[in-house]
Amino acid sequence: MCNLYTQTKSVDEIAGIFRDVQMPLSFPEGVPNLEPRDVRITDQAPIVRAGALGYELVVRRWSWPAPNGKPVYNFRSEGRDFKSGRCLIVADGFYEFTAPADPKQRRKDRWLFTASGAPMLAIAGLMRTVPGIGQAFTMLTTEPGPDVAPYHSRQVAVLDPADWGRWLDHSGNAPDLLRALPAGTLTVETSMAAPA
Template identity: 60%
Template sequence: MCNEQANRVAAGLIRDDLHDLRIPLHFPDGMPNLEPRASIRITDRNAILRAAGEGGAELVVRRWSWPGAHGKPVYNFRSEGRRFASHRCLIVADAFYEFTDPPADPALPKKGRRKDKWAFTKAGEAWFAIAGIWRAHAEVGEAYTMLTCEPGPDVAPYHSRQVVVIERRDWGAWLDPATPTPESLLQPSPAGMFDVARA
């Protein structure tokens, strides 16, 4: 499961890209100062887009994950067979990471070997949006989690699940609470969507 992402996207670029899509953007907490971050981990804060009460979207910074059963963080959430009638969001990212076991080396102890880290970026785009849901939690306030699905061809060699990436043309539909959950959006990414490189 994805447990690390990156966001080096300026708020101005997010605003301009949503303007191009004719999605009005609001800043209920004021324009956030999004410092470039190559590593955002569970419980860190990151920018999300969610439906605004006055229409369009709002850009806010919230915590990644809320405490689940037995205190374990809910940072990924399976999308299959579920309906998301409200509290949808788009998680701003320019990369997410997956980890694989390194090739076996009998000279090294198995326990001490570091995993290989792989960065997934969206081919031809400066940033992308991961489908998520958010909720208010009594202990941590508002927080978000990423939706996952079966892996597409670019991710399958690295992990058995992938985060759901929503295409730009569908951002408005995903955010609009009046639109029924479009299950067609919660699908594995097609081949060639991601550039993959060792991080």
């Protein structure tokens, strides 16, 4: 499953994208200083949530510890409606890894999935407050769509921009929104090989 994604947009770029879909953002904790980078499990990263000031951009930790101590960075969506804690994870793209095409190669092949013809992805997320950590988020997953299925048996739940507000304000129910997108929605390209 997705354990690495990329986010290179500035706060101004993210705010502009949300303005374009009539979702102006506020910054209740101040305007964050976002660095373009790949985001790894336990990193702090930008998310959008519904709050007292409307749609809010804040920075939170990706993953919380499970009872066994392992990080919960992906969470199955099937059979759940997520009555609270919904958020959008702001991303340029997400990575999936496959066994190397060349068996002599030590590193896995890394594939980058981005939005076809769109400047950004919003991945459906879930926030929780965790003792000792504070608020943290995880990515929700679903069955893979035709763009991801050749590479992995699951995929993160990428939302159509028309559904971003419905996800955050709970006017859309999870089973209707958390589904694989049609073929051609995501573009895939090979990326640098990943550590084995």
